[in-house]
Amino acid sequence: MWIDHNIGWVLEISGLATCSMLLYALAPRMVHEFIFGADVTDSFVILALRSWGIMIFGSGALLVYAAYHPEIRDAIMLYSIAGKSSFIIPVLFDSGRLTRKPAFPMALADVVMVALFAWYLLS
Numbered sequence: 062m063w064i065d066h067n068i069g070w071v072l073e074i075s076g077l078a079t080c081s082m083l084l085y086a087l088a089p090r091m092v093h094e095f096i097f098g099a100d101v102t103d104s105f106v107i108l109a110l111r112s113w114g115i116m117i118f119g120s121g122a123l124l125v126y127a128a129y130h131p132e133i134r135d136a137i138m139l140y141s142i143a144g145k146s147s148f149i150i151p152v153l154f155d156s157g158r159l160t161r162k163p164a165f166p167m168a169l170a171d172v173v174m175v176a177l178f179a180w181y182l183l184s
Contacts, residue, residue, distance in 0.1 A: 064181045071181075072128035072138075075174045079121030079141075085114025096164045120144050138178040145171040 064071070085092045089110035093101050101107060120141055127137040152159050152168035159165050 062184050064177065064184055068134075068181050069128045071177050072124050072134070075141075075177070076121045076124030076126075076128065078170065078174075079124060080118050082114050082117035082121070085117065086111045087114070089114065096162065096167065097159070098162050117144070135182060138182060142175050142178050145175050149175065 082092075089107050090101050092114070093099065093110055101110065123137045124141055127134040149168045149171050152164050153172075159168075
């Protein structure tokens with residue numbers, strides 16, 4: 062099946078794209094304003110955004126790792142599906158407020174990744 066033969070590069074590309082969210086840890090106000098169109102000034106929220114960026118980066122690094130370690134691949138993909146779903150669901154069901162923000166195409170990209178991961182896991 063196609064997905065079985067191509068899962069390595071799917072995981073690499075998905076992982077590297079996910080790793081880009083390390084920017085949230087480095088520049089949380091700028092990235093949050095770009096993605097959601099909302100400025101953040103509260104120091105506790107900025108701390109949470111930094112933590113969120115590091116956790117998303119870790120998920121991406123695990124996906125890259127999974128590309129080369131099939132023995133742990135299923136668990137990492139399930140973890141990633143759960144994490145990505147926690148972003149996808151609120152963005153896609155936000156009454157259309159985010160359709161003109163970068164968050165929307167990012168959520169759609171995550172939908173594609175989740176679909177590919179699920180296809181692999183079910184094959």
